[in-house]
Amino acid sequence: MGGNDGKTIIPVGHNIKPPDKQDLIYSADSPDFCQANRKTGSPGTRGRVCNSTAMDVGGCDLLCCGRGYREETVVVEESCLCRFHWCCVVNCNKCTVRKELSMCL
Template identity: 75%
Template sequence: MRVECKCHGLSGSCTLRTCWKKMAPFREVGDRLLQRFNGASKVMGANDGKTLMPVGLSIKPPDRQDLIYSAESPDFCLADRKTGSLGTRGRACNSTAMDVSGCDLLCCERGHRDQTLEFQENCLCRFHWCCVVQCKKCSVRRELSLCH
């Protein structure tokens, strides 16, 4: 949250000032969270039972602004009943994207196969008075990439 203010008064004078708290733009919040996520520190409970101490060789102990975690995330690449993860085998991905929707990342570097699907779908639909919609069947081809 940040404080934003506006001045009120004749010809721009600030005889009355109104301030309120406003959320940062969503993209900015997401970018900040990603930065903190990437720099998160693993911690464990100290012997006193009250404090947390970093695990391993950390550059610095985490402060109040840092994200911390106590357990590693499960491997979502493989199916796991215990966590409810279905894995990424057979998942559709974008073979041309370099971001999180790309096949390299989604398929956990196991590779992917490209497949052409041909199916029928309704097209050129028309509404006829009263209460009837008539459609033609069109043959559609789609290129699909699926994770190995």
């Protein structure tokens, strides 16, 4: 909320810290990025890969917007044992790797 002097910003709520000069302040509410929205161009978070052990923005609890997630094992082919040859050539083998993924519901 704007202060009476027109220069200061006062947090609305007791659990919000006052902003300092390094903080980015938004004057409009952010759209809901949890659900797909063509108007904003947001694909939503359904089907997104998340980190089931992280507590930050990449963690499943936050990224999946409380909808939960599923564990899935996938087999992918990726480059491995890459070697650089002078000059300017990199040769790699293809390796099959089994990965455990967490995906938002």
